[in-house]
Amino acid sequence: MKRRQFFPSLAAGALAAPGARAAGICGCAPMMQPSGPLGADAFHAVGSRLRITAVKVFGVSLTPTSDRPYVFVKLETNQGLAGWGEGTLEGKAAAVMSCVEDFKEFLIGADPMQVEHIWQSMYVHSFYRAGPVMGSAISGIDQALWDIRGKALGMPVYKLLGGPFDSRGVRGYYHMRGETLEELRALRASAKELGVTAFKTGIPGYYEWIETNATIHRAVKSLETLREGLGPDIDIAVDFHAKTSPSVASVIIKEMEPLNLLFVEEPCPPENAKAMAKISRRSTTPIATGERLIAAYGARELVEMGIVDIIQTDINHTGGITALWKIGALAEQAGISMAPHACEGPIGGLATVHVDAATPNFLVQEICSGVKPAMQEKVWEEWLGFPAMRMVNGRFPLSQKPGLGFELTEAALKKYPFGGTRPMARVFHKDGSVAEW
Numbered sequence: 001m002k003r004r005q006f007f008p009s010l011a012a013g014a015l016a017a018p019g020a021r022a023a024g025i026c027g028c029a030p031m032m033q034p035s036g037p038l039g040a041d042a043f044h045a046v047g048s049r050l051r052i053t054a055v056k057v058f059g060v061s062l063t064p065t066s067d068r069p070y071v072f073v074k075l076e077t078n079q080g081l082a083g084w085g086e087g088t089l090e091g092k093a094a095a096v097m098s099c100v101e102d103f104k105e106f107l108i109g110a111d112p113m114q115v116e117h118i119w120q121s122m123y124v125h126s127f128y129r130a131g132p133v134m135g136s137a138i139s140g141i142d143q144a145l146w147d148i149r150g151k152a153l154g155m156p157v158y159k160l161l162g163g164p165f166d167s168r169g170v171r172g173y174y175h176m177r178g179e180t181l182e183e184l185r186a187l188r189a190s191a192k193e194l195g196v197t198a199f200k201t202g203i204p205g206y207y208e209w210i211e212t213n214a215t216i217h218r219a220v221k222s223l224e225t226l227r228e229g230l231g232p233d234i235d236i237a238v239d240f241h242a243k244t245s246p247s248v249a250s251v252i253i254k255e256m257e258p259l260n261l262l263f264v265e266e267p268c269p270p271e272n273a274k275a276m277a278k279i280s281r282r283s284t285t286p287i288a289t290g291e292r293l294i295a296a297y298g299a300r301e302l303v304e305m306g307i308v309d310i311i312q313t314d315i316n317h318t319g320g321i322t323a324l325w326k327i328g329a330l331a332e333q334a335g336i337s338m339a340p341h342a343c344e345g346p347i348g349g350l351a352t353v354h355v356d357a358a359t360p361n362f363l364v365q366e367i368c369s370g371v372k373p374a375m376q377e378k379v380w381e382e383w384l385g386f387p388a389m390r391m392v393n394g395r396f397p398l399s400q401k402p403g404l405g406f407e408l409t410e411a412a413l414k415k416y417p418f419g420g421t422r423p424m425a426r427v428f429h430k431d432g433s434v435a436e437w
Helices: 005-017 093-103 115-124 134-154 182-195 213-230 248-259 273-281 295-305 322-334 344-358 377-382
Strands: 052-060 070-077 084-086 168-173 200-203 235-239 262-266 287-288
Touching: 005 377, 052 093, 052 182, 052 248, 070 093, 070 134, 084 134, 084 344, 093 134, 093 182, 115 134, 115 322, 134 344, 213 235, 248 262, 248 273, 273 287, 273 295, 295 322, 295 377, 344 377
Parallel strands: 168 200, 200 235, 235 262, 262 287
Antiparallel strands: 052 070, 070 084
8 A cells, every 4th residue: 555545544444443532633643543553443354353452561580680680571362362472681671661561552452463564563653763672572572472373373383484494493502611621521421412512602801902912812722622622523602792893803713713613603793784794704704693683674784795694683682573584584585594692581582493493594593501401491491381492402392382382370470570670791991991791
């Protein structure tokens, strides 16, 4: 429909809608607003009879000082189906929770099967384009919509997306726990026993924009120790966490090339695409980035310029299943792989696995845990009734249950009340200047 045709039909629909109420007149919006979400009446003849009746958001703090309290979204419907999603945003939990509340007007009375329409309305009609707060709120809502959609149709979400691409499940990696050769060799033995084929670690220390030879030597030496301890058969990824400038990153990555790394992640701040391109041109090691990107639009420049080999958008920030799926398709056309970031709660992690399973250019899936389950994963099992985000033979298994494959009760979350927003780590160089961590 053309723009000039849209507004007249919208106004007519609003005037004809029962229970329509007056909206403020500012010269930039229709004069009447229907009792349901604006624009919903146009789909009455082709939609489902499901309607969203309630939007709930929960802040969940496993520890009182956590910098990433989980933000869970629950959508309830008139037919008893409920969907869950996650919009956890490190250091900004309360802001995301407020943003979810703001979106209630887009949701109450809407048909939850219209996932794309609702996503577009939240993103476009917010006018100012989404950053991490709005992106995370949309993510939690979108995941919950897909959960309802799968439950309504009796299918796992990955099957709705056309998967699975690989019947064995989704290949994953754990975070590395160990520094000495002895610890690393023990980790290698555990990995072999569990079928784990990859680990990720961070680059040690903090870096000035131009670094000394001694600092660079220490970084390279520590990574050489990792390869020696884990052996040649385990893939190793190294997260630079944007600590380094393009110059320093280029030198370190060049020195690491004999280690045959799986990838180097975020070697410089992600907002500077040309700096990332400079590093990429100087390296034979695959370059990955993307956890801080929002929506498919945020990844477009990286894809068009051929800057990176791997995109790592996070389903809890980028706009949910809808956005992650689109980014994967965009990347596939350019020969770029997907290795989504996932360092928050279990709902987003499980939702990501569904997208992974239907993504032909998928590479490997992160989980911010080690070979041995952490406290958080024991809580997840307590909530969901199964060991969420634990690999079997090096892969995350695929659920046959509809939707995202789990049930969760509000009562289970009450044991861990919201402790408020806490800032992320703040680190400084010796001279007091601000450092990336």
